[in-house]
Amino acid sequence: xxxxxxxxxxxxxxxxxxxxxxxxxxxxxxxxxxxxxxxxxxxxxxxxxxxxxxxxxxxxxxxxxxxxxxxxxxxxxxxxxxxxxxxxxxxxxxx
Numbered sequence: 001x002x003x004x005x006x007x008x009x010x011x012x013x014x015x016x017x018x019x020x021x022x023x024x025x026x027x028x029x030x031x032x033x034x035x036x037x038x039x040x041x042x043x044x045x046x047x048x049x050x051x052x053x054x055x056x057x058x059x060x061x062x063x064x065x066x067x068x069x070x071x072x073x074x075x076x077x078x079x080x081x082x083x084x085x086x087x088x089x090x091x092x093x094x095x
Contacts (some may be wrong), residue, residue: 013068029063032071 024030034057041052059071 023068025061025063025064025066025068027064029061031062032059033062035060036059071082 022030023032025032029032035059036055039054039056042055043049043051058067060067
């Protein structure tokens with residue numbers, strides 16, 4: 001079993017949820033949004049005919065854009081995003 005795997009289905013009593021600690025961002029915010037970090041994996045590395053896009057689901061703070069390490073497996077956030085661990089909310093959306 002993967003530790004803290006969000007796909008694991010468990011039954012939680014409401015009192016257990018209510019009495020559990022709430023995640024708080026370093027900026028003090030308690031509200032998080034859902035997003036994706038999308039990695040472009042080169043076809044040269046995979047042997048595929050085309051590059052592969054690999055989405056990584058993340059939660060980020062809606063106030064400051066930070067992705068707490070607790071939401072990424074064992075510190076992978078820094079390896080994926082770099083040192084600042086922040087989602088740039090002013091980035092252009094590409095469609």
